[in-house]
Amino acid sequence: MDKINPNFQKLAPSYLFSEIAHRMGTYQEANPTAKLIKMGIGDVTRPLPPACIRAMHEAVDELANVRTMKGYGPEAGYLFLRQAISDADYKARGVDIAPSEIFVSDGAKSDTANFSDLFGSGIKLGITNPVYPVYVDANAMGGHAGDPDGRGNWSGITYLPTNASNGFVPELPKAHLDIIYLCFPNNPTGTTLKKARLKEWVDYALREKALIFFDSAYERFITEDDVPHSIYEIEGAKECAIEFRSFSKTAGFTGVRCGYTVVPHDVKSNGVELNALWSRRQTTKFNGASYISQKGAAAIYTPEGHEEAMALIKYYLENARTIREAMARAGYECFGGVNAPYVWIKTPADFPKSWDFFQYLMEEKNVISTPGVGFGSEGEGYIRLSAFNTHELTKEAMNRILR
Numbered sequence: 571m572d573k574i575n576p577n578f579q580k581l582a583p584s585y586l587f588s589e590i591a592h593r594m595g596t597y598q599e600a601n602p603t604a605k606l607i608k609m610g611i612g613d614v615t616r617p618l619p620p621a622c623i624r625a626m627h628e629a630v631d632e633l634a635n636v637r638t639m640k641g642y643g644p645e646a647g648y649l650f651l652r653q654a655i656s657d658a659d660y661k662a663r664g665v666d667i668a669p670s671e672i673f674v675s676d677g678a679k680s681d682t683a684n685f686s687d688l689f690g691s692g693i694k695l696g697i698t699n700p701v702y703p704v705y706v707d708a709n710a711m712g713g714h715a716g717d718p719d720g721r722g723n724w725s726g727i728t729y730l731p732t733n734a735s736n737g738f739v740p741e742l743p744k745a746h747l748d749i750i751y752l753c754f755p756n757n758p759t760g761t762t763l764k765k766a767r768l769k770e771w772v773d774y775a776l777r778e779k780a781l782i783f784f785d786s787a788y789e790r791f792i793t794e795d796d797v798p799h800s801i802y803e804i805e806g807a808k809e810c811a812i813e814f815r816s817f818s819k820t821a822g823f824t825g826v827r828c829g830y831t832v833v834p835h836d837v838k839s840n841g842v843e844l845n846a847l848w849s850r851r852q853t854t855k856f857n858g859a860s861y862i863s864q865k866g867a868a869a870i871y872t873p874e875g876h877e878e879a880m881a882l883i884k885y886y887l888e889n890a891r892t893i894r895e896a897m898a899r900a901g902y903e904c905f906g907g908v909n910a911p912y913v914w915i916k917t918p919a920d921f922p923k924s925w926d927f928f929q930y931l932m933e934e935k936n937v938i939s940t941p942g943v944g945f946g947s948e949g950e951g952y953i954r955l956s957a958f959n960t961h962e963l964t965k966e967a968m969n970r971i972l973r
């Protein structure tokens with residue numbers, strides 16, 4: 571027996587960020603004095619909120635004491651954190667989500683990737699395009715995506731284009747789908763869905779007995795009033811939606827690792843409660859997020875932790891505004907960046923391809939972007955600039971582009 575899972579053999583090597591690193595390396599070698607400003611990767615750069623740091627120090631000290639040390643915790647997370655989430659992220663917004671419907675984890679990437687474990691073969695998937703690549707690749711690994719077509723798409727996935735021509739609002743599918751992945755505020759486009767648009771998707775899911783997997787990793791970046799923070803603000807969503815959240819972008823936890831997934835008791839598939847199934851899956855394959863990171867995450871729900879985390883978000887959103895305004899002044903068509911830390915930019919007529927514009931910005935402006943086509947075929951003709959940087963470097967990058 572020497573056969574590996576054939577689904578893994580269908581996957582193309584992950585290429586986007588290694589290709590960017592390769593091109594950067596080649597350029598830097600030929601131009602050793604060039605000071606490249608990296609606005610490509612979606613990772614935070616500012617120190618964590620002091621309240622979180624203090625809470626994590628205290629948690630470490632508890633582990634040092636025989637009376638307060640902790641071993642395995644509850645797989646779905648400590649009640650102190652699940653209760654805080656239930657109260658602050660839901661009840662305070664008029665949404666009733668009980669702690670038993672909240673599963674704390676080591677982050678949203680693993681949960682969004684693992685959730686399709688609960689479903690059998692032949693499920694009909696709808697995924698927006700461009701998209702956070704995890705949903706597609708994880709479903710491919712699980713055998714849910716069919717076969718690759720050689721042009722970056724999979725036969726078993728219905729792609730839902732989100733681009734300038736539909737105002738970055740995916741259109742409802744003509745045919746039946748079982749599961750639809752939605753991520754709003756969106757990575758990579760930085761755009762959002764207003765309440766009325768999201769309601770159309772919830773209504774579709776209820777009508778078609780479909781499920782919506784709603785990734786709201788960027789929820790804290792929402793600044794506009796009519797943008798829903800949670801899909802459960804929409805009537806009926808508690809019967810058809812799973813919501814994924816993360817402390818990574820909320821409070822700089824990309825290196826700490828903590829997030830959570832909401833599985834309401836009323837969400838059923840073939841009469842089976844997904845809450846019970848996900849619990850069964852997690853208690854088998856996951857032993858819980860660390861006590862230290864959960865204590866750190868709970869501190870975000872204290873008044874000072876909240877204020878400090880929001881100050882971080884404000885810092886990044888100011889960069890997003892700097893980027894948006896400068897790129898618009900330079901004559902580029904820009905999207906997003908108002909409720910998200912990403913600005914999605916249409917490539918100019920002389921560089922219709924994402925990679926060509928990437929190369930131009932690197933060589934002529936020494937600014938590193940992410941080519942939109944790396945997020946899916948509908949991302950061709952766009953690049954993404956990330957606001958996760960210092961004010962100084964963001965301004966410097968924009969000055970270079972305006973020069």
Ligand SMILES: *Cc1c(COP(=O)(O)O)cnc(C)c1O
Nearest residue numbers: 677678679702757787816818829
């Ligand atoms: C960053 C990000 C996440 C968060 O992943 P973690 O594993 O919690 O760090 C989830 N979804 C999207 C779309 C993201 O961009």
